[in-house]
Amino acid sequence: MSIAENLERVTASVREAELKAGRKPGSVELLAVSKFNPAESVLAALRAGQCLFGENRVQEAREKFEGLRRDNPALRLHLIGTLQRNKVRHILPMVECVQSVDRVELLSEIGKRAAETKKSVDVLFEFHTGEQSKAGFPDETSLLKAIDLLAGMEYVRCRGLMTMAPWSTDEKAVRASFRALAAMGESCSRRYPNLDFSTLSMGMSGDYRIAIEEGSTLIRIGTAIFGERT
Numbered sequence: 001m002s003i004a005e006n007l008e009r010v011t012a013s014v015r016e017a018e019l020k021a022g023r024k025p026g027s028v029e030l031l032a033v034s035k036f037n038p039a040e041s042v043l044a045a046l047r048a049g050q051c052l053f054g055e056n057r058v059q060e061a062r063e064k065f066e067g068l069r070r071d072n073p074a075l076r077l078h079l080i081g082t083l084q085r086n087k088v089r090h091i092l093p094m095v096e097c098v099q100s101v102d103r104v105e106l107l108s109e110i111g112k113r114a115a116e117t118k119k120s121v122d123v124l125f126e127f128h129t130g131e132q133s134k135a136g137f138p139d140e141t142s143l144l145k146a147i148d149l150l151a152g153m154e155y156v157r158c159r160g161l162m163t164m165a166p167w168s169t170d171e172k173a174v175r176a177s178f179r180a181l182a183a184m185g186e187s188c189s190r191r192y193p194n195l196d197f198s199t200l201s202m203g204m205s206g207d208y209r210i211a212i213e214e215g216s217t218l219i220r221i222g223t224a225i226f227g228e229r230t
């Protein structure tokens, strides 16, 4: 199947899941994860109307997207993978959002670099909810510390939370993970009424239907759009 056909199929399936969950049509945004796929694949998706992409490595994102961005002003890019502090200044000019803010030191660097260039950037806080690699803030205390730090930053905008569910065929474990993120999002909204926690980035190719049932507003889909990564 072509990338355009895959996009069409995923979009239809997302609409169906929204309906089934009693959610408003269009309330879930689709981010196409293009890691390991070439610029031509991104172009094919762009031509099919997909404008939002995600990459998990800074070097790969720069090589692939610098040219694409010049020629396609509608293109939007999020960083979704682990980010080293010394790479922050390279990626900030390219991305609308860093979804993988997982420690205070990283957030500090983002705040510092964004202020230097006076260019605002959105962030999501990655929260650990059971995934094997243990990515993300491990507990509420460490997460709240980081949010407190963000509250004083002029050029960093909080948009919500991100998580990865455990890689598992046990639907209960996956669902519990998404539920934990949704609950944390609600708790943060109450605690920080002046910050925006409206985004819940959860759900990948294998589990996005469950994520939508549990309140996801942003799904990150690679394989189901671009095929198996080699």
Ligand SMILES: *Cc1c(COP(=O)(O)O)cnc(C)c1O
Binding pocket: 033, 035, 056, 080, 081, 164, 204, 205, 206, 220, 221, 222, 223, 224
């Ligand atoms: C690779 C990746 C995805 C997409 O995974 P698929 O299973 O290919 O849809 C989503 N989120 C993150 C953080 C990733 O690294």
